[in-house]
């Protein structure tokens with residue numbers, strides 16, 4: 001069985017992040033929101049592990065394997081698939 005968890009790295013005033021969060025709420029998906037401006041540790045791990053500081057970015061953990069998905073359109077498509 002696949003065990004998955006998700007965290008969305010975002011900023012409050014980012015319009016692309018807002019679009020992803022709206023889509024997420026419409027699909028009834030709940031995932032952890034990680035504000036990279038409020039919490040600099042989130043910003044650091046986004047840059048170091050994701051590869052760049054751009055938000056939104058969805059961190060996907062599946063069976064212990066982590067991957068980082070950038071681009072609001074790609075994140076929304078992914079969330080629609082798992083909804």
Ligand SMILES: N[C@@H](CCC(=O)N[C@@H](CS)C(=O)NCC(=O)O)C(=O)O
Pocket residue numbers: 013014015016052053054055056070071072073
């Ligand atoms: N094409 C991207 C644009 C995202 C974007 O421009 N995000 C801005 C914040 S609103 C950002 O993170 N800029 C900093 C950077 O790119 O390093 C998307 O649709 O997700």
